Amino acid sequence: MIEFKNVNKWFGKLHVLNNINLKIPKGEVLVICGPSGSGKSTLIRCINRLEKIQNGEIIVNNTPVHDKLTNLTKLRAEIGFVFQQFHLYPHMTVLQNVMLAPVNVKKIAKAEAKKIAMEKLEQVGLTEKHGVHPAQLSGGQQQRVAIARGLAMSPEIMLFDEPTSALDPEMIGEVLDVMVNLVSEGMTMCVVTHEMGFARKVANRVLFMDEGAIVETGTPNEFFDNPKTDRAATFISMILTH
């Protein structure tokens, strides 16, 4: 479903993605972790072309993402993206946030789009908040709205860029619960996160990155209990003791 072929990317002299080869089959839940600056956010931002790559190829559903002729709008409509900082639209209500893309990208009639949006809000447990503005919500609620906004486009893939890192500890659970529910629906997911509990519970595979390269991959239990590389072992001991 998603395939990276010899992908390289530089920010100036910094080699942020170093020869990435990766296949993510349909329905897989992939957790990406690694120290900050290791390129994990950049990796998933390349999947919907929020970042450009210098060479190599990324293919999503048989579409070459970084081809100039690719219809970006159509591609992005199939990929939901959830940001660390939520990035809800502050001038719109929760419902308008969720309806915006279905109405304007998919050209779904307003009444129908509203129905879809309310369903998605129900899925994240926030129907009663549909009329308020994002500023009136807690961080956890905002992130759940952001997830609903992504889901409203009925994407085949959801990308999460550190979805719980900006949240107070007591709100992390509610967001992870919503994500766990998504897994049970068979969504293909790439999640950049350090939440080991989430990874152990639902991830099919953990990918460990450092200095722009994929250092190690494995099942969550393999990776967290018996890391193959010293670099990963050090990293795991750091997130365990923090």
Next chain:
Amino acid sequence: MMGFYFSRLVEIYPFFLKGLWMTSKIAFISLVTCTLIGVILGIFRSGNNIILKRIVGVYVAFVRGTPFVVQIFIVFFILPDWGIQLDAFSAALLAMAIMGSGFICEIVAGGIDSISKGQWEAAASSGLTLTQQLRLVIMPQAMKVILPPLVGQYVLLIKDTSVISVIGVMELTRVGWVTVVRIPEGLMVFSLVGVLYFSISYPLILLSNYLERKMAVQ
């Protein structure tokens, strides 16, 4: 003596009304064209196209770095040398459009730049086109930043129309000049001119103050 001049002034007031009308007309057309051009330039100025950004940057630097009188002279006296003949009224509108759009461009670009990159990314990620991102997500938020200084700029532009008198357009200031030749009561004549300008710009000053308070609250 004063009374004599005052009665002359009453006699001549239709002339002032004509001047006021001309000033209002130039001001209104200019504000509309300056805003349209200024918004488009502002979008280019804050955009990702380096070449457009640079070109607009040079344009804005020229507009902000030279006196308006000089710009009018260039449009009115120098363009004809290049085969572009304009009557005084059209030249005035063109000069106003060039000058005003430069200033408004900076206000609009500043407003757009104040919106976080994340808003663009969130909108782009959901599949909105660049135009939709601007129209639906960025501009509605940027308008709150743009509006108060924009209305303030309108006041400045209205007052700047007085400079147009140098090329002989019969607007309010020009009317003052012409009148004072016949009625040598400078204070009275130009007080009247001033009051008439004030009557146009003061409502906008109030609007600008109101918007500033309202946007600050939100």
